[in-house]
Amino acid sequence: MTRTEVLIASAEANSAHNYHPLPVVVATADGAWMTDVEGRRFLDLLAGYSALNFGHRNRRLIDAARAQLERVTLTSRAFHHDRFAEFCAQLAELCGMEMVLPMNTGAEAVESAVKTARKWGYKVKGVLDGMAKIVVASDNFHGRTTTIISFSTDPEARADFGPYTPGFEIVPYGDLTAMREAVTENTVAVLLEPIQGEAGVLVPPAGYLAGVRELTRERNVLFIADEIQSGLGRTGRTFACEHEGVVPDMYVLGKALGGGVVPVSAVVSSAEVLGVFRPGEHGSTFGGNPLACAVAIEVIAMLRSGEFQARSAELGEHLHRELAVLRDTGRVTQVRGRGLWAGIDIAPAYGTGREVSEKLMDRGVLVKDTHGATIRIAPPLVISKEDLDWGLAQLRAVLGV
Structure with missing residues (x-):
């Protein structure tokens, strides 16, 4: 068994099954990226359900916490x-x-x-x-x-x-x-x-x-x-x-x-x-x-400072333009959201939300499904346009666009 498999098996044996996480075990993270125990890197397009708006280990926040810890x-x-x-x-x-x-x-x-x-x-x-x-x-x-x-x-x-x-x-x-x-x-x-x-x-x-x-x-x-x-x-x-x-x-x-x-x-x-x-x-x-x-x-x-709001608005416009093009292909039935936040309903012929999430994980992108057919995209607001575009390219590839 791989280290990932061992850790997941241990977690399932010793914790209540009130979550159904994707089969990835994160060890480190920085900005919009996470690295698992096997050394594989993943682009985080969930941001802890918006808890990580400012990215993983944001230096200003870590410094503030470290100073207070002392x-x-x-x-x-x-x-x-x-x-x-x-x-x-x-x-x-x-x-x-x-x-x-x-x-x-x-x-x-x-x-x-x-x-x-x-x-x-x-x-x-x-x-x-x-x-x-x-x-x-x-x-x-x-x-x-x-x-x-x-x-x-x-x-x-x-x-x-x-x-x-x-x-x-x-x-x-x-x-x-x-x-x-x-x-x-x-x-x-x-x-x-x-x-x-x-x-x-x-x-x-x-x-x-x-x-x-x-x-x-x-x-x-x-x-x-x-x-x-x-x-x-x-x-x-x-x-x-x-x-x-x-x-x-x-x-x-x-x-x-x-x-x-x-x-x-x-x-x-x-x-x-x-x-x-x-x-x-x-x-x-x-x-x-x-x-x-x-x-x-x-x-x-x-x-x-307004920096993060402005970044979310600007990148959000880009995100929703790209998702609108994807919707026009018929691979997704609906796209909703504002700023760097989107809900995407996957057309049934192209898989459930869970199946699409697992395929994206295999390509180095982490999202999470909800209510069967839907996946959510909510990256850290510090994500670069290049990384966001790369993540969207993986979604297109999973859907065969």
Whole structure:
């Protein structure tokens, strides 16, 4: 057996089978490239589902982490530390908001947003205790905790994990009429992904986000934008909501906020909304820890330059032009996305998403399938045009173009 085969067999024997990874074992990585235990190089066109927007081992982020590792890594929130205020102030400013609630993972941030919205509904809006409702969209992906999968429409994520948490109303994604009908006097929030990532990079109809923003203002309902995958440069803007000139009441952030170094997530909103919390009502031992703050501060500084947003927009235009040509060949049935983010539906005659992903792996390109026929492309924003073109050439070769 090869070393790859030995390590995969050991992993399958000793870990829960809650993932079905491609049969590659990564040992090192740099920028947009990864090298496996056999010494083979692979172009990363997934970027950790946008957690690696700034590439593997980005020097600025590694240096920031290393410097903080030599000082202090964890205090818990029982004490202040000297990176916390700076992190909160800078992230609030980046978002055009006032307050930050730091957590670790994306799912924790979504859970925190749900709790925030409910408490705001009871304390500020005046909804009767226990009656708060949150409207969400079908085909959503906000995480995998029990509460979050309670409002999922994906059978794989939801089945056999009940009983489910009540308090959610599901409407079709992109349907503003259905959204308007679902919002009642007990609705405290609308929770949406501006672009649905796990569903296959689904972009809503033009005007949808702006319409939701208008509706939520009209009905005194919070608009919560889950920008965990779509935010922080992925779509060519700092936030995907910006493509429609929309500013939500609350951002939910994660993935790229930790620079691919440590898990960092946050809920960012106004003082009126996040000000509903009192000591002891919510928390996290690791949330807002010094190491996380140090890395996230550097991420925010990098985003302030606008360089990564501009790069995503420019290379994204090129990516989508190339994919449109591929769609015209009939090998793929649909292409969606914005910036350096695309969902590609493979025509059935040319294989499943998994089969295409495996063939691309054999040619030195790593992507991941979703929902059977779809593959997603989301390279690190630092990828060169030449490397991106090489990766697309491998996709054309796999599809026989």
